[in-house]
Amino acid sequence: MKITEEQKQSLEKIYQAFLNDEKIIRMKKISMHRGSNCYIHSFRVAKRAIKRALGSFRKNINLELVLLGAILHDYYLYDWREDKSKLHGHGKNHPYIASENAEKDFDIPIEVKKIIKSHMWPINFSEYPKTREAKIVSIADKIVSLKEALTSIKFKAKRKDRYLEHIKSLF
Numbered sequence: 001m002k003i004t005e006e007q008k009q010s011l012e013k014i015y016q017a018f019l020n021d022e023k024i025i026r027m028k029k030i031s032m033h034r035g036s037n038c039y040i041h042s043f044r045v046a047k048r049a050i051k052r053a054l055g056s057f058r059k060n061i062n063l064e065l066v067l068l069g070a071i072l073h074d075y076y077l078y079d080w081r082e083d084k085s086k087l088h089g090h091g092k093n094h095p096y097i098a099s100e101n102a103e104k105d106f107d108i109p110i111e112v113k114k115i116i117k118s119h120m121w122p123i124n125f126s127e128y129p130k131t132r133e134a135k136i137v138s139i140a141d142k143i144v145s146l147k148e149a150l151t152s153i154k155f156k157a158k159r160k161d162r163y164l165e166h167i168k169s170l171f
């Protein structure tokens with residue numbers, strides 16, 4: 001899928017606004033797979049999802065929905081490592097919590113909520129990602145999560161810097 005320089009710039013602008021948004025920055029406090037945190041993870045998923053969409057032969061993918069859905073897909077804002085009561089059911093519940101939080105804090109279309117809610121499929125078996133945009137985000141999340149989980153814990157500190165450098169811009 002090809003996009004113009006103008007479209008690229010507009011996506012980058014959205015990406016940068018979220019990257020520097022104080023509400024979004026709160027995700028830095030939520031630890032995730034080795035050396036990552038919710039903030040780093042979400043922007044990594046956003047970059048990967050956009051890359052995937054641009055690599056697709058299809059022309060009718062809404063990149064803005066992909067971008068918003070990816071950035072907000074894990075906007076659940078609690079750390080189950082600190083609050084063990086949240087651990088039970090986290091896999092199934094967090095997409096709904098993230099979707100509610102996202103709706104409260106940002107002006108997002110219903111399609112973005114659907115992307116967020118369906119990103120954990122098939123764990124959330126009834127929430128099948130029906131749209132192309134939702135499928136792209138769900139797959140990008142799985143790839144990034146797997147990569148984060150598989151990397152060795154030994155280089156945790158180093159990795160964090162590398163991750164932060166990597167997510168500095170969308171393109």
Ligand SMILES: [Fe+2]
Pocket residue numbers: 073074094119120
């Ligand atoms: Fe998630």
Ligand SMILES: [Fe+2]
Pocket residue numbers: 041045073074141145
């Ligand atoms: Fe995720």
